[in-house]
Amino acid sequence: MPVYNPSLVFLELLAGYIICALIAIIGFVVAWKIATGSIDLSQLLTEKDASGQTSASMGRFQLLIFIFVISLSFFLVVISNIKIVQAKPTGQSLPGLPEVPNGVLGLLGISASSYAVGKAIQHGSGTGDEGGEAARHQAPVPQSPPR
């Protein structure tokens, strides 16, 4: 079994704790801003429809659901692997990140591409977020004075 320099082990631990603290602070700030309304989520699921009004989008809703499901699953698998190693400390190192199967990538791909196709259809009919706004706020073409 390899013997490591104690100062290197201490440095490794310190770096680990600092990275954990940094990520926790960033997560806490994001969570705080969401909770206090500084990060506004009210338009998370909406997009402009054909009449220029906003309504909920199925594409966005599906993408949100699948992202939550896959991220929760990934986290559960990682925790489960860590707990297995902690329960049987036989000197084995922590396992790497779990491999994501092609089916899961396909699922996210279908969802994300359908969101993009929906956007394309919307923009094609001139009711996209940017296209519709641009069309509404377009300055009138100046008329040339009669000669």
Added chain:
Amino acid sequence: MPEIAQLVIWIGETFIGFLVVVVATQILTGNIRTRGLIAGKTASGGQFVSGGRVQLLIATLTAAVGYLGQVMQHPQKFPDIPQSWLWLLGGSQLLYQGAKLHGRRTKRFYV
């Protein structure tokens, strides 16, 4: 002092749990707008329940709950998604997008 692995688990659980709870609460209280999620509009401005949106919603929720159930049963490994599920979801999406495109081209309805 807790181990780093334990610390990572606590931070991750707290953050993901918070995000799920906040988004779910805001959807349920109406802060995140879901009005019109299953509705379509006719050219004259009338609303109707869109079959394309309803079937996509059912397919999405079924797939999501089914997948989470699989993970809960065997959390040691990422379960693969059966090919039939992908065909089902792809077909469902195709139906919805096809109806959307058809409605916009004919200018009779918008979903």
